[in-house]
Amino acid sequence: MSMKKLVTAAALVLLAGIIALAGFAPSTVAAAPPQQDGQPEQRTITVTGYGTAYGAPDIVRVVLGVETINSDILTAMEEANTRMDAVIQSLVASGVAREDIRTEYFSIYQDYPYGGPDVSGEDPQVRYRVSNTVNVTVRDTENVAQLLADAVSAGANVVNYIQFDIADRASLESEARQDAVSDARERAQELADTLGLTLGDAVQVEERTDLYSPVMGLGGGGGAGAGVSQPPISQGQLSVSMAVTITFAVG
Numbered sequence: 001m002s003m004k005k006l007v008t009a010a011a012l013v014l015l016a017g018i019i020a021l022a023g024f025a026p027s028t029v030a031a032a033p034p035q036q037d038g039q040p041e042q043r044t045i046t047v048t049g050y051g052t053a054y055g056a057p058d059i060v061r062v063v064l065g066v067e068t069i070n071s072d073i074l075t076a077m078e079e080a081n082t083r084m085d086a087v088i089q090s091l092v093a094s095g096v097a098r099e100d101i102r103t104e105y106f107s108i109y110q111d112y113p114y115g116g117p118d119v120s121g122e123d124p125q126v127r128y129r130v131s132n133t134v135n136v137t138v139r140d141t142e143n144v145a146q147l148l149a150d151a152v153s154a155g156a157n158v159v160n161y162i163q164f165d166i167a168d169r170a171s172l173e174s175e176a177r178q179d180a181v182s183d184a185r186e187r188a189q190e191l192a193d194t195l196g197l198t199l200g201d202a203v204q205v206e207e208r209t210d211l212y213s214p215v216m217g218l219g220g221g222g223g224a225g226a227g228v229s230q231p232p233i234s235q236g237q238l239s240v241s242m243a244v245t246i247t248f249a250v251g
Contacts, residue, residue, distance in 0.1 A: 002130070008220065010024060020212050021032055021205075022066075036072045037139075038213055039069075042203075043197075043249070043251070044203065044247050044248060044249055044250060045191050045192060045197075045216070045247070045248050045250050046135055046201070046204075046247040047184050047188045047191065047245070048182030048183025048184065048189040048243055048244070048245045048246075049179075049180045049181060049182070049185070049186075049243070049244050049246065050179075050180055050241065050242070050243050051170040051177060051178065051179025051180030051181070051182070051183060051241070051242050051243075051244075052176055052240065052241045052242075053173075053174075053175035053176040053179065053239070053240050054172075054173050054237045054238065054239050055166055055237065055238055055240075056235070056237060056238070057141055057164035057165055057166055057235050057236075057237075057238050058141060058165075058166055058167055059137055059138065059141065059142050059165050059166070059167050060137075060144045060162060060163070060164050060165070060208035061135065061137055061143055061162070061165055062135075062136045062139040062144070062148070062159070062162050062163075063104050063133055063136070063160040063161055063164040064131055064133060064134065064148070064151055064156050064158060064159045064160065065079050065084065065089070065104070065105070065132050065133030065134055065156060065158045065160075066084050066087060066131075066133075066155055066156055066211075067080070067109060067129065067130065067132075067157060067158050068083070068129070068130045069128070069130075070082040070127060070128060071106065071125050071126070071127050071128070071175060072128070073128040073175070073223075076108075076127075076128045076129070076130045077108065077128075077130050079130075080130040080131075081132075082155075082156075083155030083156075083183060084109050084132045084134075084155070086154040086155045087134075087151050087154045087155050087218040088101060088134070089154065090149065090150045090151050090153070090156075091134075091136055092152035093138060094137075094143065094150055094151075095140055095143065095147075096136055096145040097139075100137040100138075100139070100160040101134050101135075101136050101137075101192065102134060102135050103132070103134055104133045104134055104135040104160075104181070105132070105133045106132045106133075106185055107129075107130070107131045108128060108129070108130050108131075110126050110127070110128060111126070111127040111129040112126060121188055129239070133160060139167075139206060141235055142162065144162070144195045144233055144235075145230040145231055145232070145233045146230055148230070148231055148233070149230045149231065162233065163201075164235045164236070164238065166238055169240055172238075172240040173240055173242065174208065176240045176242040177207070177242045177244070178244075180207075180242045180244045181244055183247070184244050184245075184246045185245050185246070185248075192248075192250055197251065198250060198251045199248055200248060200250055200251055201248070201249055202246050202247065202248055202249075203247050203248065203249050204247040205244060205245070205246050205247075206240070206244065206245040206246075206247075207242065207243070207244050208243045208244070209240070209241075209242055218245065228241065
């Protein structure tokens with residue numbers, strides 16, 4: 001067999017193999033499934049609507065307490081205990097229920113001064129720091145400034161934060177939800193009118209509590225003392241935002 005015929009035969013065998021393999025290869029194109037009962041596929045519009053409701057806070061959450069430092073650990077702890085007892089008594093006297101006072105944080109640790117030995121060559125004295133804070137729920141929002149002043153007078157020297165809140169947010173969430181649904185329907189209607197379509201019923205709904213914005217403020221601490229003036233506290237308003245994504249049928 002000549003070289004030319006041999007090459008031609010090999011090419012034919014190779015081509016036959018390629019054709020055979022192609023016949024058994026899986027298809028990457030899938031036909032769309034037929035519609036049931038011959039009905040055309042439903043057309044839809046999907047939009048997201050937003051709603052926000054505002055309300056006045058009716059509770060205040062405050063984290064406050066005491067911090068003491070002493071070279072003797074027992075003295076530091078005894079001082080912290082005495083001052084914390086006085087602070088709690090002050091909170092109760094201000095109208096806070098004992099069940100609304102709970103320990104938030106308690107710690108004792110060694111406080112090493114920076115810089116190592118002092119100029120005399122002696123090692124700096126190790127001190128002990130005792131911290132004790134409580135989380136307080138104040139239900140009289142108009143009294144929070146006076147409550148803080150009284151607590152500081154009683155011995156509190158740490159105020160970590162104040163958070164205005166609403167005890168029951170269900171009514172605000174409901175109002176925001178209704179606004180979000182109305183907003184979504186208005187957006188869908190506008191799109192349908194623009195496209196010359198008729199807006200139908202909602203076929204799918206997804207809800208999200210988007211934002212809850214309490215008023216935050218007042219960090220840091222101050223010294224204790226008699227006759228402490230009231231700090232300026234503004235409660236403002238709270239907002240609850242909802243978002244709903246709704247799919248509407250269109251025709």
